[in-house]
Amino acid sequence: MRIDLHTHSARSDGTDTPAQLMAAAIAAGLDVIALTDHDTTAGWSEVAAHRPSGLIVVPGVELSCASPVAGAHAIGVHLLGYLFDREHPAFRAERVRLRASRFGRAEEMVRRMRAAGLPIEWEQVQEIAAGAPVGRPHMALALVRSGLARTVDEAFSEHLNHGNPYYVRKADVDVRDGVRLIRAAGGVPVLAHPLARRRGRVVGDDVIAGLATAGLFGLEVDHPDHLDEDRRHLRVLAHELGLFCTGSSDYHGRNKPTPIGMCATDPGVLDAIVGLATGTPPYAD
Ligand code: AMP
Ligand code: ZN
Ligand code: FE
Ligand code: FE
Numbered sequence: 001m002r003i004d005l006h007t008h009s010a011r012s013d014g015t016d017t018p019a020q021l022m023a024a025a026i027a028a029g030l031d032v033i034a035l036t037d038h039d040t041t042a043g044w045s046e047v048a049a050h051r052p053s054g055l056i057v058v059p060g061v062e063l064s065c066a067s068p069v070a071g072a073h074a075i076g077v078h079l080l081g082y083l084f085d086r087e088h089p090a091f092r093a094e095r096v097r098l099r100a101s102r103f104g105r106a107e108e109m110v111r112r113m114r115a116a117g118l119p120i121e122w123e124q125v126q127e128i129a130a131g132a133p134v135g136r137p138h139m140a141l142a143l144v145r146s147g148l149a150r151t152v153d154e155a156f157s158e159h160l161n162h163g164n165p166y167y168v169r170k171a172d173v174d175v176r177d178g179v180r181l182i183r184a185a186g187g188v189p190v191l192a193h194p195l196a197r198r199r200g201r202v203v204g205d206d207v208i209a210g211l212a213t214a215g216l217f218g219l220e221v222d223h224p225d226h227l228d229e230d231r232r233h234l235r236v237l238a239h240e241l242g243l244f245c246t247g248s249s250d251y252h253g254r255n256k257p258t259p260i261g262m263c264a265t266d267p268g269v270l271d272a273i274v275g276l277a278t279g280t281p282p283y284a285d
Helices: 018-027 044-050 089-115 122-129 136-145 152-160 175-184 205-214 228-241 267-276
Strands: 003-007 032-035 056-069 072-082 188-191 218-222 244-247
Touching: 003 018, 003 056, 003 072, 003 244, 003 267, 018 032, 018 044, 044 056, 056 089, 056 175, 072 175, 089 122, 089 136, 089 175, 122 136, 136 152, 175 188, 175 205, 205 228, 218 228, 228 244, 244 267
Parallel strands: 003 032, 032 056, 188 218, 218 244
Antiparallel strands: 056 072, 072 188
C-alpha cells in the first residue's frame, strides 16, 4: 500500500483537476491519496464522480490556521482535516469565512503591486484561480505569464513572500480551535509540515503538546520541506505525546516541483485515521 495524505487540485492552488490528480496518483503507483485543498471541499464531489476503481481517496482539507504568540505576530500554521462531515455548521462557516478573506487579501496585494509599478492584472489572477479560493500561487502564475517574474519560485521570493511589502495576511483560525472544529465535525486533525522552516517561523514543542491535549491526531513528519534532523525530532515528540506520524508529498501539480507520492504514510496509521473518523467514509470501491 502506497499512501499520500496531502495533495492539492485546481479547486485550490494545484494545477490538476481532481480527475487528473487521481490519474497522476494511479500513474505513480499509489493506492490511496487524500485530497486536501486549502479551505475548501469543492473537489470532493468530483472525486466521487470520477474516481478510478482501485484508488482510495480520503476527502480532506488543509485549513489556514495560526498559533498566537504573546507580543508578536501569530505564527501561520496549516492543519489537515480528514473524513469530517462537510455540512457541520460551525466548521463550514469557518471555511466560508477563510475563503472570503482570501479574496479581499489577494485584491489588496494586487493593488499594492500595481501602486508600486508592477502591472499585475486582477482579472488575470481571477482567471487563473477560476473560482478557487485565491492564493499566492495564482498571483505567482499571473506574474510569470505577464513576464513580471521568470518562475513561480522567483515570483514568491521577489514579490509574494511574508516580509515583502506587498504581502498581506489572510484570515485564519486559531489552530487550537481548528483541532476542536475538525474533531467536532467527526474528522481527524493532523498538523501539516510543522517544521517547514523556509516558510517562516515555526511553532515550538509546547504548542504541539497543547494541540495534542486539544485532540490532535498526528504530525506530518515526512514532508518535502522537512530536514532529516527535524523529522527525527518530530518522531520522538510524537511518541512522547501519543501522536501518530504521517508522510505526504503536498503535491501541487505544475505549481511545485514535488512529485505526487514523494513521501508516504504507513497503512496502520491510515487504519487508525479511518477508525477514529465519524464524519465521512473514504471514497473506495
Ligand atoms: P497562501 O495560501 O495564499 O498564503 O499561499 C500559500 C501557498 O503557496 C501554499 O500552498 C504554499 O505551498 C505555496 N508556496 C509558498 N511558497 C512557494 C514557492 N516558493 N513556490 C511555490 N509555491 C509556494
Ligand atoms: Zn497550496
Ligand atoms: Fe501547507
Ligand atoms: Fe498543502
